[in-house]
Amino acid sequence: MSIEYFIKANEILEKIATTQEENIKKAAEIMAESISKGNLVHLFGSGHSVIPLLEIFPRYGGFVGFHPLMDPRLMWFNVIGAGGARELLWIERQEGYIKNFLQSYDLKSDDVMVVYSHGGLNAAPVETAIYAKERGLKVIAVTSGENYKKAKATHSSGKKLGDLADILIDNCVPLEDALVEIEGYPQKVGAGSTLAVIYITQAFATETAxxxxxxxxxxxxxxxxxxxxxxxxxxxxxxxRYTELIKKNNIII
Known part of the structure; x- marks a missing residue:
């Protein structure tokens, strides 16, 4: 018998390849245009959505031009207690926090902002997109299309991440993220969104190159x-070269 997660995961990757190719190519065009002019492609995610930022640069096969925006307060490095997941999940839902983080960076209108969020509802990704749009950046959202269609906005702006995107790349993962049913349990196991966004990230990075x-x-x-x-x-x-580019763009090191 085949491993069920393999079946479900392959279905998602196939759906991305057949439905998101055009959006990934459009995103790559915008990124290449920005990088070629000496600007930056910033990338933001909180919680597990930090993982694609770690994957794109510095990473073997990665290249200069991508600027991961990582705040240790929006990542967990413990399960409970200091740096714990519960604390992180609280912070990323607090409106107004993200401006304090992003104001340290000199975002320019010719830059690009990529925002990752499976749910697309929390304050951190929504306000990152708002902050970028206010400064004239193109925003690329990598999110669950099903969440975008079905979930109700929770941010006071009434916006979801998808509402703020110039290009929305659907990770093609169902609303609940987990993929495999276990008999006798209402909850599924086996998350799919991280696998999907790594697939998408490496696709747009290589197309950009x-x-x-x-x-x-x-x-x-x-x-x-x-x-x-x-x-x-x-x-x-x-x-x-990365250090030179960051300094040229007045980014705090």
């Missing part, structure tokens, strides 16, 4: 030290 190459932009690619034929100083050069 291909478009940048066509534009004649020099890519600085972070590479595993196990790769033969790459100069040993390659990754030091990547860090140097």
């Amino acid at each position: 291909k478009l940048l190459q066509k534009k004649g932009y020099k890519l600085s690619i972070f590479v595993s030290p196990n790769v033969i034929g790459i100069p040993p100083e390659n990754n030091d050069e990547v860090y140097r």
Whole structure:
């Protein structure tokens, strides 16, 4: 008997590939245009939605141009207590917090903001999108299309993340996120959204790289030290170029 999670997960990935290709390509075009002009693609997520930020850069195969926006107060590194999940879930729902975080960064109208949130309702992702839109940035939302269609807005603006997106990429994961039913339990197990957003993230990142190459932009690619034929100083050069780009864009280090 096949592992049920494999079946359910493959169905989601297939749905993304068949329904979201156009939106992923449009997102890549916007990102490549921004990066090629020396600007940044910022990425924000809270809770488990921080994971795609860790995945895109610095990551073997990643490249300079992406700027992960990570706040340790919006991530958990413990289950309970200091840095715990319960505390994080409370903070990300508090209206007004995210402005205190984002005001440390000089966001420019030619930059791009990618916001990850499966639910698309909490204050942190919604207010990140609002903050970016107010400053003229294009906003790309990676969220659950089913949540966007069915869930009611909880933010005082009356907005959901999808309402604020210039491009909405549907992670194609059901509203409850979990995929596998267990007999005798109303709750499902086996989350699908992280797998889906990593798939989407690597897709738009690689498409962006291909478009940048066509534009004649020099890519600085972070590479595993196990790769033969790459100069040993390659990754030091990547860090140097990233630091230069961050400083040029007046980003606090």
